[in-house]
Amino acid sequence: MEARWIWLWVTLCSFWIVVHGDSGGDFFKTSEYIHPGRPGPWVQSSRGQVWPQPKLSRPNGKRYSLVHPEKFTFQLDANSAACDLIQNAVNRFYVRTFPRRTAKTAQSFNTNHPWFQALHQDPNFQGVLDSVQIVMNTKKGCEKYPHLDMDEHYEVKIDAPDSPKTASIIAFNAWGILRGFETFSQLVYGAEEHGGLYQVNSVQIMDQPRFSHRGVMLDSSRHFLSKRVIYDNLDLMEMNKMNVFHWHISDDPAFPYESLRFPNMSLKGAYRPYTHVYSQEDIREIIEYARIRGIRVMPEFDTPGHTQSWELGQPGLLAKCYRGSQPDGTLGPFDPTKDSLYDFLEVFFKEIGTVFPDNFMHLGGDEVDKMCWQSNPHIMEFVKKNLGGNLGKLESYYIEKLLPIIADLPTKNGYIVWQEVFDNKDKVKNDTIIQVWKGGPNDWANKLQQITSTGLRALLSAPWYLNYINYGSDWTNYYIIEPLNFEGTQAQKKLFVGGEACIWGEFVSSVNLIPRLWPRASAVAERLWSPEHVKDVNDAASRLQEHECRMLQRGYPVEPANGPSFCDVAW
Known part of the structure; x- marks a missing residue:
């Protein structure tokens, strides 16, 4: 059968299934999902459980x-009070701890009300928690920028056996304090049995991430993604304890980075040079917004392929x-x-090294189409003369010329590359990180x-391409x-540094990025933070349902994770 008829037949069959078949909600009552067989949400939400x-x-x-x-405060010790990262966090986490909710759920907090007085008859009731002590155990814990090996471990104690009726967040480093802030904010929830008043259960938590990236x-x-959407994504990353914003800035379609040394690159390479460009000030503001949330901003300028927009300027x-x-x-x-x-690259990346303070740059190196090189007689003459006629060595030649440029920058940057650089057997420094993005489980595991x-060292993204979507x-x-x-x-396992949820932009814009990414990326966040034994999908579904509502209550338009549900927030 000719290809066009096959295409027509598949299209018509797909249309018939959508219109007449088991589509819509009925499909999710089949064996793939367990329908509860009763009114209400398909997944019951947990209460006051932490994600990750x-x-x-x-x-x-x-x-x-x-x-x-109205009476709650975060009390900073001397080390915390002297740290700008923690000072900036206080107001942010107060708002997150007590987010907007529907008016009916939160009655006024009247300690003289007979209903409230009756609580004292409950032996489990420990009174009203009016503060949390923030304790950073060393003066050196307030680092300026987050980095690959930063210390994020922390402890949260709420009415613990050794400190009854008090609460504290304790860490050696500001990054740990930030993660502890987020955990505390998630422990507080609106208790329906107490008229919607905020409640926190007594607990002691000792926590640290499984992987550093x-x-x-x-x-x-x-x-082009607006600054507001980038900010929203950074907020959501912090809520999910993710710590690297990998910014794939440029590609074939557009070059939206404003270079001071080469201004024509964005003037001619961006979609619109005065609206769809990230100025130097924009980038500084984004980096600062990420920094105070304990998030690194790692730029990627993918070369030698994916560079059509560079040529315009x-x-x-x-x-x-x-x-x-x-x-031709x-x-x-x-x-x-x-x-x-x-x-050119030496001057360009020297500028990038001064704009982005992170210790790593992502240099790309993927999907290089060699057919054009093969068609060019001047290039092939060079290959014959210098590379023994082996065209496959030309990309390696490029990479091996580029990497010393990056390594010799005054900022002494390390670098991350896509896996093709490894596959091509290019010579790289021992501290190079290879990002694996291809294939199914057997492929990426091998x-x-x-x-x-x-x-x-290795970084994984192959199973976490979130631009691919399914109904359900x-x-x-x-x-x-x-x-x-x-x-x-x-x-070898210790050389695995972590992973990334990737969302490519062919069909993703500022309009749909947040709901497409979250809370699906939350699943990746827990996999990279929590211990290996944390893998019960049913338990996770209940906690993710609460986390979905939590993000909605905090003002972010995340999509439903588990089918029919209800969140206590007016959108």
Whole structure:
């Protein structure tokens, strides 16, 4: 059957299924989902449970306290009070702890009311919690910028056996204090049995992340993303204890970064040079917004491919494609045979190193189409003369010329590259991190084994491409991934630094990024933060249902995670 008829037949069949078949809500009552067979939400929400689940949580029986929003305060010790990161966090987490809710759920807090007085007859009631002590145990804990090896461990104590009727957040580092703030804010919930008043249960939590790199990658080239949406995503990352904003700034469609050394690149390469560009001030503000939330901003300028938009403002970077003996008017990747290319890259990345303070840059290196190079007689002459006629070595030649430029910058940056750089056997420094993005479980597991067997560090995103969507609850697909499920020694497993949820921008813009990404990315967040044994999908569904409502209450338009449900918030 000819291809066009096959296409028509598939299209018609798909249309018939959508219109006549088991589509819509009925589909999710089949074996793929367990329908509760009663009115109400499909998944019952937990109350006062933390996402991601902490490493260790010890409830103190059934004891609880109420929390009075109008009288509650965070009390900073001397080290915390001297730290700008913690000072900035106080108001932010007060609002998160007591978010907007429907008016009917939160009655006035009247301690003289007979109903309130009756609570004292309950032996589990510990009174009203009016403050939390913030304790940072060292003066050196207030680092300026987050980094790969930052210390995020913390302890939260609420009416613990050794400190009854008090609460504290304790850490050695400001990053740990920030994570403890988020945990405390999630422990507080509106208790319907107490007229919707805020309640917190007695508990002691000791927590730290499983992996140090827990990222979200956004693509701002295919669709320009507004600063407001980037800010919202950073807020949600903090709420999910993710700590790396991987910013894929440029690609073939557009170059929205404002370079002071090469201003024509955004003037001619952006969709609109005065509205769809990130100015230097914009970038500083985004980095600062992320910094005070304990989030690194790691820029990616993908080369030598994915660079069509670079040529518009900086002509001569890309290779000319040929048909026969003449150029055909199209362009391919960078032309690695030009010395002028590396002169440009040295100046360009020196600027990037001064704009972005993170210790790592992402250099791309993926999906390089070599057909254009092969068609170009000048390039092939260079390959014949310098690379033994092996075109496959040309990309390696480029990468091996680029990496010393980055390593020799005054900022001494490390770098991350996509897995093709490893696959091509390019020579890289020992501290290079390889990001694995291809294939199914066997493919990425084998690749992680190969990478770590050479002593290089690895980062995983292959199972977490969230731009792919399904109708229904697909977060479980991301949740059940075990990233260390690859062959190798314990030394190899220690070279695995973490992972990223990626959302590419072909069909994602400022309008739909937040609901498409969250709370699906929350599943990735828990997988990268919580211990390996935390993998009960049913328990996670209940906690994720609460977390979905929590993010909605805090003002973020996240999508439903578990089918029919209700959240105590007026949207």
